[in-house]
Amino acid sequence: MAKSSLSGSCNQLYRIKMETKPIIEYFNRLLPLNEEEIIIVETVFKERKIKRRQFILQEGDVCKLNTFVVEGCFKMYLVDGNGKEHNLQFAIENWWIGDIGSFHTEQPSKLYIEAMENSIILQIKKEDQLKLFVEYPKFNRIFRVITENALVSSQRRILQNISSTAEERYLDFMERYPHFFNRISNVQIASYLGVSPEFLSTIRKRFVKS
Amino acid sequence: MAKSSLSGSCNQLYRIKMETKPIIEYFNRLLPLNEEEIIIVETVFKERKIKRRQFILQEGDVCKLNTFVVEGCFKMYLVDGNGKEHNLQFAIENWWIGDIGSFHTEQPSKLYIEAMENSIILQIKKEDQLKLFVEYPKFNRIFRVITENALVSSQRRILQNISSTAEERYLDFMERYPHFFNRISNVQIASYLGVSPEFLSTIRKRFVKS
DNA sequence: GCGTACCTATAAGGTAGATTAAGAAAGAAG
């Protein structure tokens, strides 16, 4: 029955905090946490609700928080000298987002992070993350793996940018992130791929032939 | 005198192995190692001498070794369907090189890693690196930081690829890696920047005006 | 010393993709 699984009647020693449940499940999938580690995660990660079009980072700010997306969708982008936006990254459920360069060097960021939907996030302060690394060594392994995975996709994308046409990049994007299809506009995808929205439109036309 | 600094006459408890000295100094700069950690590094990293044009990874191989460059210079590249090479990365003294995607997933690599000069490297096997992470937790922190730094430059490069012209990318490359100037040919740099060597040549001409 | 291989430069013609503009469609707001 639904009731029993929700009420957790049981002999549980520690009652899980509802807001942080998604991130704890996420960590558990990478490397199971013990009770002490669960408690510290619940302590240092703070929930925030973010409205569509709201920023969680703006150019000039130092990025002092690392962000885990519980629900919703974000884009991180650069605004160039002509006022054009260039999307570096999207983030949906169970993704991390933040300007790691600014986060580590404490230099002002050149990026914006903006919610594309009403969203729920969990954030950790830099000092808390450092504390985590020093006092709970397991998180070094966890974040090493997360960063490695991010680096692999980042390198994939560089290779594509220097070796593939816009059409190939678009097809690969759609294959890799089919769940973005109904959620992210073509304008945003074009900006991510590094082409103009008009040209993306002509690319798309090639496949709609019926 | 030179002699005394070299002979290390002293009351040293442990005599440092010469081949691994560069990587130990490198690690020490990130996070000081204790004697036990130094010994394990000396045990798991193996020195190899690589001739110019020799490969340390070829397409189809699984990348089973992580490589630290002691001396020399490497390029890592993709060969596309038309037989063209696209440089993903260069590596000189104190840099790491390897296909981390293949290394972690154990899938065949699509990349080549080739020596551009006669070189000396230190390599660690995947199983030894995992052992390092489990048994000597400090290396999780060290490699987390190394990977973070790699990710930051990788993201910088993506942003540049989607937002800058070839000329801007070339100028930035030269500013960021001036020591590559006499060491890496323009053909190789063009392949890294994602432009044809001919076009790089016309870009360069714009600045040689005297 | 010479040949071979590779690197750089220059030029002409071609193409992928940008820019500008303008209209149709579809949400969101009021």
Add this chain to the structure above:
DNA sequence: CTTCTTTCTTAATCTACCTTATAGGTACGC
């Protein structure tokens, strides 16, 4: 419903960059 904003499309013109080709320069093996 109307109005405003955003999105998608189409087409014409323009430009950054590619391709092909040619030739001189430089390094290296023998």
